[in-house]
Amino acid sequence: MSVPIAFGSTGHGVAARRGDTVLDLGRVARHLSSPHEAVLAGPTLDALLAAGRPTWDAVRESVEAWFDDAELVERFGHPIDEVDARLPFTVADYVDFFSSREHAENLGRILRPGQPALQPNWLSLPVGYHGRAGTVVASGTPVVRPSGQRPGGPLAAAGESSFGPSRKLDVEVEVGFVVGGSSALGSAVPTSAFEDAVFGVVLVNDWSARDIQAFEYVPLGPMLAKSFATSLSAWVYPLAALEAARVAPPARERPMHPYLQSDQEWGLDIELELAVNGTVVSRPRFREMYWTPDQQLAHLTVNGASIRPGDLFASGTVSSASPEGYGSLIELTRNGEQPVKISSGETRAFLLDGDEVVITATAPAPGGGRFSLGDVRGRIVPASAPHPTLQSKEEHS
Incomplete structure (x- = not known):
């Protein structure tokens, strides 16, 4: 089995990983006077992302050869x-999608009982929201509740709320895509x-x-419920590493507008685990x-929004x-309502302070077998400070 390389950032700067070995790319490039030294010299992948596809391919080929040099x-x-x-690149913009039909239908049944599981527009477009790039954090960063x-409150049906730390802190198993190309404002990317x-x-x-x-x-759509933290794995696997993982997506139920039609198969045979x-409490399949x-x-x-190196968009819950x-x-x-069992006989409805969540994944490797896509992990820590709550009229009197 050939293990693909991945790119990231460490205390030494730009690095690459193959299996359990990490290579300091900036130092190797300087040592060899490599033509790629400029894009590998920085602390993160930012310069490499901006260099474009021909450079990505050339760098990947060189790094594979470097790993073969004992x-x-x-x-x-x-x-x-x-x-x-560390965080492998500077996140420019962040968009999160809602692209799993199973997830969308599950939430519809749970949160809107008696109504259609899918909203009317879901089969027409990839629903998404713009997140907060500044709170995308590296794997291992503690997550403050x-x-x-x-x-x-007694008038909840009329829009009354309470205030305090979330009591229903949850995870979403997702796959993200790191943009390196750019486009002009007003131009769509096909x-x-x-x-x-x-x-x-x-x-x-x-x-x-x-x-x-639920309240906001x-x-x-969501704002504070999502913007406090999004965790990202440390290693970025180039698209070329996933060539053997490409599969046809599920059959389409509704005709798509031309801009969404594709003659490429970008379903991906990625198997994930949530622990x-x-x-391990779940094994979602990205395909x-x-x-x-x-x-x-x-x-x-398609509306003309531009992209730039460092943009991140995520699949939504798989x-x-x-x-x-x-x-x-x-x-x-x-x-x-139906808590899951975890270690030591405990159960969880939602996350408690001190809980650690780890998401891992594998994909088919070139030549057979499967390889690891690394992991993304985070541990919940308590809300940072006591918070006041709204008082009722009776409490004021």
Whole structure:
């Protein structure tokens, strides 16, 4: 089995990973007077992302050769567990989609009982929202429990709320796509340009405060429920690493507008695992995602919105058709009504302070077998400070 390389950032600067070995690319490039030294010299992948597809391919070929040179690996390599991996690139903009039909239907049944599981527009376009780039954090960064307004109080039906730390803190198992290309404002990016625009793939946990989300999302969608943190895996796998993973997406139920049509197969055979405190609670399959990443990119730019190096867009929760493949706790526990069992006989409806969540994934490797796409992890820490709550008229009197 040939193990693909991935790119990232460590305390030594730009690095690459193959299996359990990490190579300091900036130092190797200087040592060899490589023509790629300029794009590998910085602390992050930013310069490489901006260099474009021909440079990406050339750098990847060179780095593969460097890994095959035992002397270079001995001098500039490190075991993975000795490396301080960091956020691999500067996140420019962040968009999160809602592209799993199973996830959308599960939430519809849970949150809108008696109504159609899918909203009327879902089969026409990849639904998404713009997130907060400044709170995308590296894997391993502690996640502070967010606070906000939650449904509650004697007049909850009339819009009354309580305020405090989220009681329904959740995870979302996702796959993210790192943009390296750019486009002019006012110009759409077609599905056919996906490979020139997107550098590679990461794992994403789009943490979600379900109670805050329930109160704030009407009519404009989530804000505080999502913007407090999004965790990103440390290593970016180039699209070329996933060539053997490409599969046809699910059959389309409704004709698509021309800008969403594609003659490429960008379904991906990525198998994911969600673990809470070391217990695997779910195994979602990305190949079942209804909307593919090339369609997501085309949709987010069809109005003329520009892209730039460092943009990140994520798939939305990856959920499979069966319960063992649900990609969030709100689905796995039926909004907390059926807690899942974890280690030591404990159960979880939603996350408690101290819980650690780890998402891992594998994909088919060139030549057979499967390779790891790394992991994204985060541990919940308590809300940062006590928060006041709204007082009733009786409490004021």
